[in-house]
Amino acid sequence: MNTRRDFIKKTTVGATGLTLMGTPSFGLANVLGANDKLRVAVIGVRSRAKAHVIAIYQDPNAEILYNCDVDDVIINEHNSWCQRNIGYVPKVEKDFRKILEDKDVDAVFIATPEHWHAPMAIMALQAGKHVYVEKPCSHNPYENDLLVAAQNKYGKKVQMGNQQRxxxxxxxxxxxxxxxxxxxxxxxxxxxxxxxxxxGKGAEISVPKTLDWELWQGPAPRESYRDNVHxxxxxxxxxxxxxxxxxxxxxxxxxxxxxxxxxxxxxxxxxxxxxxxxxxxxxxxxxxxxxxxxxxxxxxxxxxxxxxxxxxxxxxxxxxxxxxxxxxxxxxxxxxxxxxxxxxxxxxxxxxxxxTNTQGIGGLDVDHVKNFFNAIRKDESLHADINDAxxxxxxxxxxxxxxxxxxxxxxxxxxxxxxxxxxxxxxxxxxxxxxxxxxx
Missing domain, CATH: 3.30.360.10 (Dihydrodipicolinate Reductase; domain 2)
Known part of the structure; x- marks a missing residue:
């Protein structure tokens, strides 16, 4: 593995730095002590996010500052779910870029569609955030190498959601x-x-007024909205x-x-x-x-x-x-x-x-998130560090x-x-x- 990591460092990390949509870099700000409170955001909150939220909630010294999703229907359902299951509703933000601008956010949990995983994780690293990104960590091999290079450059923790580790x-x-x-x-x-x-075979229909289809597509080439995708x-x-x-x-x-x-x-x-x-x-x-x-x-x-x-x-x-x-x-x-x-x-x-269900909730999520938080607080080795994942x-x-x-x-x-x-x-x-x- 060291051979491949060395190869990536030599061939993908450039002196120009990593930039995406002009996102600023906040360097290594917000360095935490072993017992400091961790403030996080959960981005993409329909299904796997439920497992993330429950696992985060198990840490008495962690707080979810933001729920983020581009779909108002999903956000409203998730807010009600949060009130029932963790006793509070985090702030709501549809545009994740605004969350990255908030210096109070230490880490982000990414459970969006896969075409967003690597680009969003890279932007979060540029903004000085630690990242827990659901599998797979990339939509294509190019993004794999780019994300590894970004983690090596910015030095933040990046854990992939392979919770069985x-x-x-x-x-x-x-x-x-x-x-x-x-x-x-x-x-x-x-x-x-x-x-x-x-x-089925999707039909082109008008984008629901509750959905930001432009931001949902993000880095992907633009397509018309149809009724069997989202x-x-x-x-x-x-x-x-x-x-x-x-x-x-x-x-x-x-x-x-x-x-x-x-x-x-x-x-x-x-x-x-x-x-x-x-x-x-x-x-x-x-x-x-x-x-x-x-x-x-x-x-x-x-x-x-x-x-x-x-x-x-x-x-x-x-x-x-x-x-x-x-x-x-x-x-x-x-x-x-x-x-x-x-x-x-x-x-x-x-x-x-x-x-086999879409949420996959269980004790492994709690252990995996605990390992992620321990890595941030105490520099514990990640179980699914992005260099290996x-x-x-x-x-x-x-x-x-x-x-x-x-x-x-x-x-x-x-x-x-x-x-x-x-x-x-x-x-x-x-x-x-x-x-x-x-x-x-």
């Missing part, structure tokens, strides 16, 4: 793996199973989303990397297609991706977006194979077996976390690239760039709306 049972499993409990690890099978319905189905459109492999595969692919101790792959192969509904969904809805790594190690990811996986298994998880045994991991348990499949040890999380996001981008290419891709393990297909490399960077492109 903070699971006590997963941490225990990684310690056992390092101690050789299942011998030499060589393979990880990651999977996700859901049964999503049709999103507030959730943007996931399945390439202009704003990145498909199921990013929406959910990021979690289990990340855990697989962690278990095998690998970085970027040597090759990536993807099989799949759109097999169910005739609708506007622009990605595959069932997919199998295989990644190979130095040392004869490999990871597979199986994504069933539409149609439950059979024989029935939990909605998501990872199975790790070693020369002496096997480990099953999920957000809620760690199960160890010998080579004969006989159980040796089962460990469970104290608090259950949801696995971005590598898992890169694997997901490469999975989409391989699917689009229709053949196995050879990868530069230092940069993540594709060596044998110039066409898919055209998607390394997206087209940005004029005036919204993140730049160094």
């Amino acid at each position: 903070s699971a006590k049972t997963s941490i225990m499993a990684m310690t056992d793996i390092k101690n050789g409990v299942i011998g030499e690890v060589y393979k990880a099978e990651a999977y996700y199973s859901n049964n999503r319905g049709s999103i 507030p959730y189905n943007w996931h399945w459109f390439r202009t704003w989303g990145t498909g199921e492999i990013h929406n959910n595969g990021t979690h289990e692919i990340d855990i697989s990397r962690w278990a095998l101790g690998v970085d970027l792959p040597e090759t990536v192969t993807s099989f799949g297609g759109k097999y169910t509904y005739d609708d506007d969904w622009e990605f595959v809805d069932n997919q199998q991706v295989t990644y190979t790594f130095p040392g004869n190690k490999f990871i597979t990811w199986t994504g069933h977006s539409r149609g439950m996986m059979k024989p029935e298994r939990p909605g998501r998880g990872v199975t790790i194979y070693g020369s002496k045994g096997t480990i099953e991991l999920s957000r809620n348990f760690y199960k160890l077996y010998d080579l004969g499949g006989n159980p040796i040890k089962f460990e469970f999380e104290n608090s259950v976390s949801a696995t 971005s590598i898992s996001t890169m694997l997901c981008h490469l999975g989409n690239f391989a699917q689009d290419a229709g053949h196995s891709l050879k990868i530069d393990i230092k940069t993540g760039k594709v060596l044998n297909n110039e066409t898919v490399m055209n998607n390394w960077k997206r087209e940005y709306e004029k005036g919204w492109e993140p730049k160094l």
Whole structure:
């Protein structure tokens, strides 16, 4: 990993500084002591933000100063939810840029559509804020490298929302793996199973008066508003989303990397297609991706977006194979077996976390946010620091690239760039709306 980080520092950090839309840099202001109050803003408050708010609320010395969303309907619902669940309603702001101007804000939590994740995180870093950004941390590989460069430049904490990195049972499993409990690890099978319905074929309609469609689109090229995009189905459109492999595969692919101790792959192969509904969904809805790594190690990811996986298994998880045994991991348990499949040890999380709904609320969010706050207050190591978390996001981008290419891709393990297909490399960077492109 150090090789790739060094590469990014040398090739993307320039002397001109990082600027986006003229956002000022406040340097390293608001340095906190170990017991100081943290004041935060939550941006994008429809679903995952509920998990963020509950986790933030568990810290008696943290306060949510702002709820931020471009949709008045969502804001009103969330304000009522906050009153019921945390006993107060933070200030409301539709334009996140005004929040970044507030020097009282120490950190921002970003749970917006994916096309906003990296640009908004970069702007927050420029404004002197720490950042908790939901996965995936980028809409394209170019943003991956840019966000890592921004974190290195501004020195603030950036945690990605791969909350299983903070699971006590997963941490225990990684310690056992390092101690050789299942011998030499060589393979990880990651999977996700859901049964999503049709999103239909959208019709162009007038933008709801309650929605700032211009700000919702932000850095993305402008499109007409249609009735099957907002507030959730943007996931399945390439202009704003990145498909199921990013929406959910990021979690289990990340855990697989962690278990095998690998970085970027040597090759990536993807099989799949759109097999169910005739609708506007622009990605595959069932997919199998295989990644190979130095040392004869490999990871597979199986994504069933539409149609439950059979024989029935939990909605998501990872199975790790070693020369002496096997480990099953999920957000809620760690199960160890010998080579004969006989159980040796089962460990469970104290608090259950949801696995397949859109909020994903549970104890892991509390632990992950606690780790983020401890990193800010006490310089504790982040469990999903963006320098490492971005590598898992890169694997997901490469999975989409391989699917689009229709053949196995050879990868530069230092940069993540594709060596044998110039066409898919055209998607390394997206087209940005004029005036919204993140730049160094």
